[in-house]
Amino acid sequence: MKRVMLIGSPGSGKSTMSRELAEILKLDLYHLDNLFWSPGWVMASREKQIEITKELIKQDKWIIDGNYNGTIDLRLERADFVVFFDLPRRVCMYRIFKRMIQYRGQRRPDLNAGTERFSWEFIKYVWDFRKSKQPGVYKHLRNYPTKTVVIIRTRREADEFLKQIRRDKHHYKVG
Template sequence: MNRVMVIGVSAGVGKSTFARALGKLTKIGVTHLDRLYWKSGWVEAPAEEFSSAQREIVKRDQWIIEGNYTSTIDIREPHADTVIYLELPLRVCLYRVVKRRIQYHGKTREDLTEGCPEKIDWAFIKFILTTYGRRKRKMLERMQRYANEGKTVHYLKSSAQIQGFLSTFSKGEVR
């Protein structure tokens, strides 16, 4: 496990938190795609800049890249040897999105660019609600394809599975 994609079914599933923990346990550097995509003030990075940054990262021998951004996933896919997919229930994802909005009110999370204070709006909630089911189906197909391509795939569907996976590293087991 040297080049790891951490993806998930939805915002709030825990991709950033998981990737940070995995990075600490494995000593592999973590890149949060939100930090590359969003510039201060919630301004989107130009598409070529966002893509170019990813092309540079995947040249490294080791990396953990966290985030879905399926419009550029083709940059990461061929280089990844491991894919970790997080899928928690919709209600958990929504709860976590609201919780982090309260927790980080007026502050910027560490997985975002400075100057992007936590926010939530109806459009974001609606996006989560209306895309969850479709994304779940598409991600399952994607995970099956990755496995067929010979990538190591970890499909973690509960908080217990996520914690169990991380605990294997703290016990010294190698995956």
């Protein structure tokens, strides 16, 4: 595991797991939310997102956490390991509301845009993720049949996956 990408709905656990994997595997971690959003909630242009992604994936070792459909194939081409969080809507919704309360008026460690905020557009995005985004993610994954992909559907599966990585880290550790 040298180049790991984590994808899935907001609130699914990508950032939490990516931090733990980075620590276990001693890999540099990049949160796309942090890189693609500037203070004041200004989103980088698609061209800038592609430029940033191309620079990141040139590196030999990394963990990249984030969706961003416009750069998913660039990351998939270089990744040697993919973790896709396919958790139920209710879990993701609960977690984003919990996060909004936890970080109210504060900046999240994985987000450069500014203080946490409530947005109906974001709530709708998370609510509709499994219907509107998930099929596209599976389509992208099918285009890379030789990639190692782990699909996480429950918190228990996430915990078991991390337990396995910790137990067998000498097989995975590259840093």
